[in-house]
Amino acid sequence: MREIDIKEERIRKLLEENKSDGLLITLKYNFAWATGGKYNHVGLLTEVGATSLLITNSSSYIIASSIEAPRIEKEEVGALGHYKLEVFPWYEPDEKLRIVEKITGGNFITDTPFGNARVVNLLPLRYPLTEDEVIRIKALGKSASLCMEDVCKSIMPGYTELEIAGMMSESLFSNGIYPSVLLVAGDERIFNFRHPIPTDNKVSRYAMVVICGMKDGLQVAVTRLVHFGRIDSDIRKKHNAVVRIDSILIHNTMVGNRWSDILAKGIKAYEDLGYPDEWKKHHQGGPTGYQSREFTVNPKTQGVVSKWQPVAWNPSITGTKSEDTILTGEESPEVITPTFNWPVVDVELDGMIYKRPDILEK
Structure with a gap:
């Protein structure tokens, strides 16, 4: 089983426990963990990344602005052939929430405050290392x-x-x-x-x-x-x-x-x-x-x-x-x-x- 599949198996158990239809991951250390070591940050000293990962019960999405999408796809996750890319205009930031709500029906959890979603701690999922x-x-x-x-x-x-x-x-x-x-x-x-x-x-x-x-x-x-x-x-x-x-x-x-x-x-x-x-x-x-x-x-x-x-x-x-x-x-x-x-x-x-x-x- 691939590393990212092991991670998503753990995430989907979390979704089941929380009766949720999706997990939005934006913190850069959680994004790196879930994607097998990929980066979503721009500022090195920030915890919140510029791109998010959305895991549902059946699919995996990268949600990026029109600024970040080209690099994320080409240099980070594209070669994995695993993620569906959803892009929103950088000048319409509210569109990101609409994309997440459309995919999950609004029933999602998150690792950092976003919309009205409940925040969850992913630390217990990160160990043992693969x-x-x-x-x-x-x-x-x-x-x-x-x-x-x-x-x-x-x-x-x-x-x-x-x-x-x-x-x-x-x-x-x-x-x-x-x-x-x-x-x-x-x-x-x-x-x-x-x-x-x-x-x-x-x-x-x-x-x-x-x-x-x-x-x-x-x-x-x-x-x-x-x-x-x-x-x-x-x-x-x-x-x-x-x-x-x-x-x-x-x-x-x-x-x-x-x-x-x-x-x-x-x-x-x-x-x-x-x-x-x-x-x-x-x-x-x-x-x-x-x-x-x-x-x-x-x-x-x-x-x-x-x-x-x-x-x-x-x-x-x-x-x-x-x-x-x-x-x-x-x-x-x-x-x-x-x-x-x-x-x-x-x-x-x-x-x-x-x-x-x-x-x-x-």
Whole structure:
């Protein structure tokens, strides 16, 4: 069965449960999921796409304005030979609603507010990933990690955070990856801010680069740190602690485990290692896939880990951080943003060795 057929089978079950005759999909991450990795956005930083997908009990439609229709058909979905294209004039936006109502008789649900339709959450439908998605996200993880290593090894003292962000963007885009999140911090900004958007601050001795990279709609997250000169004992102690916390979170991300229980083990590790309040200063991550985080896990989060679900934990202790993307499977989770030519810290847990990225010392 094709990937898009698997997705539409899940969608039609949702239609049956909701007694609806159609689902209108416009959010760009849902559109990418349902179409097997196709894009409907114009603005990179927007969540709502410029083109919609309408799935009914028997057919599938692309609903696009006269601006978007030519590109969507030629470059995105046309080759699939699966979708019926419905086009409305860009200067008559209300025509889109009339098209949807005509096809569905007005009985439709939607993933973002549109007309009087009820909004539904499609997150439960996105997992488990299909075989094709697993192949794509593993390839993305390796590519994103290599981009990160190449750029971090090129950083020199005196580079501004914006220059580093530009280098990172060039590397990602050159490999077909959109940077959905790109954070860079130098020196004191690593200690002061958990979400350091890049500025004209010049790096002197210490740099942190954080990315969420998107390709074919799927996303992975990676963080790496670079230090010029000898790493001082305080940073070394903190980093050894944070990679152990990260390893504990990864180790416990097994199919069927409760999200809140996994986080509780991470919080206990912070306490055991002498940093009891650090987890409160930043979220610890959560499942990724079609968003940089599908949701961030907190102590009250409900639900359990699914099979073939990508997850990115990101524990931090002031001045350092550890973050990679893993994929759950039959047994232990697999790190899909692996290091290639990068120093690592070995963390042993229950007889298993987790190789977590160290700070690159230059």
